Amino acid sequence: MTELTNWARYRSPTYDELIGPDGKPRPAARALTGYLSSLTAAELADRRLAAELAIKSLGITFTVYSEGRNVDRAFPFDVIPRTIERSEWDRTEAGLKQRVTALNCFIADIYGKQHIVRDGIFPGELLEKSVNFRPQCVGVRPAGDVWAHICGSDLVRDSDGTIYVLEDNLRVPSGVSYMLENRMVNKRVFPEIFESSTILPVDAYPAELYDMLANLSPRPADQPVIGLLTPGIFNSAYFEHCYLALQMGVELVEGPDLFVGDDDCCYMRTIYGPQRVDVLYRRIDDLFLDPEVFHPDSVLGVPGLMRAWRAGNVALANAPGAGVADDKVVYAYVPEMIRYYLQQDAILPNVPSYLCMREDDRRYVLDHIDELVVKPANESGGYGMLIGPRATKAERAAFAERLRADPRNYMAQPTLAISTAPTLTDDGIEPRHLDLRPFILAREEPYVTTGGLTRVAMTKDSLVVNSSQGGGAKDTWVVDLDEGGN
Amino acid sequence: MLSRTAENIYWFGRHLQRIENTARLVNVHAYLSLDLPRHVPLSWGSLVEILGAWPQFSTRYNQGSEAEVAHFLIADEQFPGSLRSTLSLARENLRATRETMPNDIWERVNELYALVSARGESVTYRRIRTDLLREVIDQCLMTVGMLVSNMSRGVPFQFLCLGLALEQADMTTRIIDVRSSGAVGDGQRDELTPFRTIQWMSVLKSLHAYQMYRREQRTRVSAPRVLSFLLHDRNFPRSVSCCLWAMQQTLPRLPEGHRVNEALTAVNDILQRSDVARLLADEDNAALGQVLDDIQLALGQVHNRIEQHFFQPD
Numbered sequence: 001m002t003e004l005t006n007w008a009r010y011r012s013p014t015y016d017e018l019i020g021p022d023g024k025p026r027p028a029a030r031a032l033t034g035y036l037s038s039l040t041a042a043e044l045a046d047r048r049l050a051a052e053l054a055i056k057s058l059g060i061t062f063t064v065y066s067e068g069r070n071v072d073r074a075f076p077f078d079v080i081p082r083t084i085e086r087s088e089w090d091r092t093e094a095g096l097k098q099r100v101t102a103l104n105c106f107i108a109d110i111y112g113k114q115h116i117v118r119d120g121i122f123p124g125e126l127l128e129k130s131v132n133f134r135p136q137c138v139g140v141r142p143a144g145d146v147w148a149h150i151c152g153s154d155l156v157r158d159s160d161g162t163i164y165v166l167e168d169n170l171r172v173p174s175g176v177s178y179m180l181e182n183r184m185v186n187k188r189v190f191p192e193i194f195e196s197s198t199i200l201p202v203d204a205y206p207a208e209l210y211d212m213l214a215n216l217s218p219r220p221a222d223q224p225v226i227g228l229l230t231p232g233i234f235n236s237a238y239f240e241h242c243y244l245a246l247q248m249g250v251e252l253v254e255g256p257d258l259f260v261g262d263d264d265c266c267y268m269r270t271i272y273g274p275q276r277v278d279v280l281y282r283r284i285d286d287l288f289l290d291p292e293v294f295h296p297d298s299v300l301g302v303p304g305l306m307r308a309w310r311a312g313n314v315a316l317a318n319a320p321g322a323g324v325a326d327d328k329v330v331y332a333y334v335p336e337m338i339r340y341y342l343q344q345d346a347i348l349p350n351v352p353s354y355l356c357m358r359e360d361d362r363r364y365v366l367d368h369i370d371e372l373v374v375k376p377a378n379e380s381g382g383y384g385m386l387i388g389p390r391a392t393k394a395e396r397a398a399f400a401e402r403l404r405a406d407p408r409n410y411m412a413q414p415t416l417a418i419s420t421a422p423t424l425t426d427d428g429i430e431p432r433h434l435d436l437r438p439f440i441l442a443r444e445e446p447y448v449t450t451g452g453l454t455r456v457a458m459t460k461d462s463l464v465v466n467s468s469q470g471g472g473a474k475d476t477w478v479v480d481l482d483e484g485g486n
Numbered sequence: 487m488l489s490r491t492a493e494n495i496y497w498f499g500r501h502l503q504r505i506e507n508t509a510r511l512v513n514v515h516a517y518l519s520l521d522l523p524r525h526v527p528l529s530w531g532s533l534v535e536i537l538g539a540w541p542q543f544s545t546r547y548n549q550g551s552e553a554e555v556a557h558f559l560i561a562d563e564q565f566p567g568s569l570r571s572t573l574s575l576a577r578e579n580l581r582a583t584r585e586t587m588p589n590d591i592w593e594r595v596n597e598l599y600a601l602v603s604a605r606g607e608s609v610t611y612r613r614i615r616t617d618l619l620r621e622v623i624d625q626c627l628m629t630v631g632m633l634v635s636n637m638s639r640g641v642p643f644q645f646l647c648l649g650l651a652l653e654q655a656d657m658t659t660r661i662i663d664v665r666s667s668g669a670v671g672d673g674q675r676d677e678l679t680p681f682r683t684i685q686w687m688s689v690l691k692s693l694h695a696y697q698m699y700r701r702e703q704r705t706r707v708s709a710p711r712v713l714s715f716l717l718h719d720r721n722f723p724r725s726v727s728c729c730l731w732a733m734q735q736t737l738p739r740l741p742e743g744h745r746v747n748e749a750l751t752a753v754n755d756i757l758q759r760s761d762v763a764r765l766l767a768d769e770d771n772a773a774l775g776q777v778l779d780d781i782q783l784a785l786g787q788v789h790n791r792i793e794q795h796f797f798q799p800d
Contacts, residue, residue, distance in 0.1 A: 246585040
């Protein structure tokens with residue numbers, strides 16, 4: 001065993017995904033850690049370099065806007081995978097399916113008869129202040145009453161080992177292409193280990209996504225025409241849009257490629273003339289979708305698209321308005337939704353949450369603001385939140401002021417000691433904090449990716465894993481121990 | 487097929503061909519400078535002229551030296567015609583068509599872009615530059631080779647061919663144009679006569695045409711024959727005639743492609759009318775310059791027709 005992989009000296013400040021508190025690898029990680037131990041430090045550095053080269057030549061990038069222009073950044077990638085034991089994953093998967101089913105029941109109910117409000121489970125006044133509630137969607141019935149077709153839920157593990165759902169992304173969740181590419185890179189870099197252990201494959205996603213989209217076609221008899229609607233090459237997730245369109249063999253379209261005719265059908269401009277589009281996997285936010293209905297100056301969207309959607313002539317995934325359920329305050333009600341719609345207990349717990357609109361909760365949050373993470377209801381990407389223990393006194397005071405002014409818009413959670421995994425850094429292998437974003441396709445029998453995208457905070461002690469703020473990624477291995485992987 | 491996708495593929499072809507020709511042009515020019523006597527100044531500025539880039543060049547550079555021109559044509563980020571900028575455009579074209587174009591092409595162009603970006607600033611050193619440009623030329627040829635070998639001959643491929651052929655026809659006329667604008671100073675006829683031959687050879691080499699010319703003509707290099715070869719030869723793929731023929735072949739496979747035919751015929755008519763002996767008769771090559779301009783304008787019309795018909799319908 002080399003100095004580098006001497007696990008006995010590896011210490012995580014919290015729960016570690018690969019190494020137990022006794023310094024011994026967990027069962028699902030044993031094959032991996034054994035393999036790593038067989039490499040010298042120089043060999044491991046070589047593999048790391050090979051991964052960087054592969055990422056560069058595959059063009060795995062995300063776009064950031066800096067110094068007045070768009071720059072492509074290679075996605076920071078850690079070669080050491082994160083492992084999950086299959087039995088644990090099966091339970092997680094069941095919890096995610098349950099959750100996405102309940103969320104879709106909720107969205108359909110909210111834009112329909114609102115039983116959950118009338119039965120006093122969910123406070124109706126929350127809707128009035130929700131920035132993601134779209135009155136234009138009330139009364140619409142998308143196929144199968146599914147609104148959030150593609151959901152990305154963020155999971156974290158606390159120091160006691162419990163896996164919590166941190167948030168659900170129901171608008172345009174991104175990252176799945178990195179999950180797929182990470183696996184490809186890891187196969188190039190560590191081909192030996194894939195031969196000797198049972199790591200479940202992740203490649204099915206594009207095909208599953210295609211089938212789900214094709215099923216939404218309003219003209220089921222014909223071969224459906226499917227487009228992926230992207231804001232264009234300046235969007236930070238453009239790489240992913242290309243990647244998915246390519247993998248599914250669908251058209252990658254931008255707003256100006258589409259128009260809605262007098263017949264309320266959506267068409268794309270082709271060299272053969274207009275061609276009708278049946279399904280749009282849209283990666284544009286609601287408010288930019290249709291300048292006739294939302295932002296009138298949006299050039300990304302398609303005038304009349306909402307008209308075509310309401311007439312049932314084009315399916316949109318995710319449906320406009322689905323974001324009403326990924327509000328961080330609405331999030332707190334998900335366990336009750338599961339009970340209300342499915343008559344089940346939630347398999348995956350929420351992080352305990354304090355809603356600042358409730359007087360008791362608000363008082364608690366203000367008194368304990370130095371211990372809590374306080375989040376605005378509708379921000380994503382880790383923006384606009386306060387990490388109490390790490391903020392200065394002045395920052396906390398300023399935040400408390402904003403919270404008092406608009407309590408509906410804030411919620412707070414205890415600061416979790418989120419789990420770590422061994423990560424190759426310039427100083428050797430060190431623990432880094434991470435989360436997991438699985439992707440769920442809502443349909444009659446929901447589909448969940450095998451594992452998901454593991455995002456890791458590359459900076460020591462940092463808890464922020466978002467790529468826009470310096471986070472990276474790891475390949476995620478769901479390891480089947482029963483199939484001789486040990 | 488989306489009009490925008492077709493447009494991007496067409497432009498990818500144009501950009502790719504432009505990159506290769508520009509790289510070759512700079513390298514051949516450098517070799518030519520080695521062959522000319524010391525007291526005959528070789529104008530590097532003529533390269534800037536070929537690409538019609540004087541206005542952009544003169545605002546930011548002053549000497550028109552080899553180092554400056556090489557930097558401008560290869561590494562300049564603000565000049566949209568530099569290798570680096572053109573590669574970046576080609577990359578954006580591919581990025582917008584990744585679902586249509588073969589996957590490995592993206593990897594290759596991406597790597598080439600990274601290479602030129604990384605090495606670009608050292609191009610003032612001739613040795614580094616020569617290697618870099620050779621690599622660029624090789625990678626471009628390999629990319630075209632991969633596309634020709636691996637891509638189905640459907641509509642996307644036809645747009646690629648249109649772009650490649652139109653750009654080559656245009657670049658061929660521009661490269662011939664160096665001669666008529668006088669890369670080697672005209673006037674001192676007697677002393678420079680031997681070097682004129684070298685220069686026409688360099689025109690051929692800029693188009694990778696020297697060997698094919700020799701096999702076809704089996705005689706020494708002379709201005710009228712070179713000109714005739716590069717404008718009219720039916721077999722050499724970079725001759726203007728051959729490029730026009732290649733474009734013609736794509737039209738039957740494109741929806742209502744015949745609507746572009748008229749513009750192509752117009753270019754052909756100019757070619758047919760131009761008699762090389764007459765073009766080279768006058769002292770300052772004004773007639774040649776005029777015909778090359780006419781061809782370039784007519785090619786511009788072909789481009790406009792393609793754009794109107796396929797990329798901006800209705």
